[in-house]
Amino acid sequence: MRKKVLIIGGGYGGIRSARALEKHPELEVTLIDSHPYHYLQTDVYDFIANKTTITDISVSLITLFYGSNVSFLQRKITRIAPAENKIITACGEELSYDYLIIANGSRTFFPSFVEGLTEHAHGVKSIKRAFEFKLKFEEAIYKKVESEGTCSLNPDFNIVIGGGGLSGVEIAAAMAEYSQRFFAMGGYACGGICVYLIEGSSDILNGLDGYLVKKSRKRLEKLGVNIITGNRILKVEEHCVHLSNNMTIPMNFMIWTGGIEVRKIEGDGFEYNQRGQLKVDERLRVKGFDNVFAIGDCAEIVNLDGKVLAPTAMLAEFSADIAAHNIIASKDGKNLKEVDFELPGVLVALGGYFTAGIIYGIKLSGFIGFLAKQMVSHMYKWPLIRQCKKALAKSCHKG
Template sequence: MEKKKLFIIGAGYAGIRAVSHLSKCKDIELYLLDKNSYHYLQTDVYDYLTSQINLSDIAIDLYTYCASYNDAVTFLHEEVLRFDLEKKKIITTKNRYKYDYLIIASGAQTLLPDSIEGLKEHYHGIKSLENALLFKQKFEYFIYKKIESEGKCSLDANFNIVITGSGLSGVEIASEMANYSREFYKDTGYLCSGINITLINSHEKLLPSNSAFMQEEAEKRLNDLEINIIKNARVTKVMEDCVILNNSQKIDMNFLIWTAGITSSDLVLNMDAKKNKKGQLAVDEFFRLIDHKEVYAIGDNADMFDPASDTRLPPTAQTAELSADYVSQNILKEISDKKLQTKSIKLQGFFASLGGRFGCGEVMNILKFSGKKAYFLKKFIEKSYRYPLHQRCKKGLKKIKSLMN
């Protein structure tokens, strides 16, 4: 039997998970294609921004990772320009590829509404590794300038970080940055301080997609960290040194971190395919495109839902991995001429880091954790994901070196 050519577009959480499943099938010629040469661990970026982990902990090399699968996976470091869905072709900046099956897992990007004047010129984001690096450099340069001006801080005592979005990303980065700045000045004994953090929340509650328990724990912790929470407010204009809320309220700003919403990658936004209002690909109960059953969409660039209950799923790393599990199992069934099966996709729980060794979380809406216990459970989950990836990279590097000798 001739092997089926299967291309996975995007090496995010969904794409990497699909590789781990499909690489085991001897009837598949598997390709992973990404414009970046690394897998970016965005869920761990808050620890990197506050210097708790290194760059190597959030950027996994895809060459060595794929090499660890021997000849089962081919990594193509190329940017996809477009798809020809009728002819089953992928057009990149370098080549054209013919596929039998295609998995689109190109992820999401920060949603920057055109209606908000000045936003694109003055925001910082963390959805990409490059943006995270730039923000960390600028923030640490500010710390340096504050140290350099030791003894003269009263001339410029305040530095204002404004964070928009009260989901997991916004809450975690607000709490981690607040704790980091507080601990830095306390531990070093510098006179300088005055980092003010404001979280803009368009809702009444923080973490609006999570349970009341997590909402209450998050707000309590952010209040303890003296983070200024502004509720039921929307940014309507951004200038170099301030943001305007609801067309009237002015908030001074040195850094604006935007986490208020996502949309699909440009690749997906430019596709001639059915999408929802967020630009995510519309899929059937098997996560296939409506008009092209050989094309699957998983992760943040797809309109994810639980096939059993038809309830929408949040755009999280956990959802991305579960969707990859589901699609991989059905692709293997299809290649074996077996009937595809629907199953329920249920999230196991949520955990949030809330600055320092403090967090909150719950499992299956039954077990609830807060404080240090929740923090260590979240770190255990993160390390459990990261460690096997590093081990695979070491194995792949060993193989590449042996081929070079």
């Protein structure tokens, strides 16, 4: 009898593990997601800055695995009963498994101690939120254009980005670059969209290499982004943000990228860290359960040197490879792999044709960096699109 593998989450980790296990006909693999698409969060900065459309940042999960050894099921999972090898959907359906991969990612963490943050700031970790924000941004640009004749009376249009990590920096750069170029393109005089990037720690891109921090800072300053570091956001009101240095910034809208938390799926006997990430061993098995693996943002992944790895799409994919390998190995009674990889590096998109990055120790910036980022992005997306096209051709043929 074929062993059943269930994968919760069709993000970077879930898709990668499904594609690895797809090649094993002795397994019955089901990928489950509450949405029918894979959201390419890593490319969202261009989407909200109005340069790309929804089809540039999503791939259909229904088509992707059509006619393959992987079935796709659109369901929200609300509970895991590992003692019974079952997961339970929001509508009460029970699905059984021999092996389970939990890859349900993370969402934006809105700290409750920042008054007004949840009510007045947007996150971008779901397509819905990113889309709502994009619409607001577009509307703001329209209003600016409409008021060309009077804009000198009211020149300020402020966008505040809370959180100077990778996503905050990329969004700030994309919006600043786009709004500058947009007004120039139409020959408009008004411009005047100001982007503020607020970071609580002493510098942006906390924890990343000094080279990236320096290059990103320089580029953001050149784009006119107002960077405020070492100051926390204390309170958010509908039209202003209050900082710990007593500064008040008037704002038209705000994006919050200041942290993540895991959408916990209840699981009897699971251990979690403070962010709600599942504790896993060095083979990515959820502690206490040999047939349950957790990968990507939802897991606290520690390398063999004891270092907790930062949650990124790259980590989700690398950890997916290990989980897929370990499912095959445990089924065949072979040795399991440990988390012994080095992540190749990081690329920070900084608006227009400019990216700074370090890949395998090589420092890149400007247009070369941009080409590298484009290549990484295309190398990720195109195999998925190719697979979708093949599936569509197959379904038309059948039809």
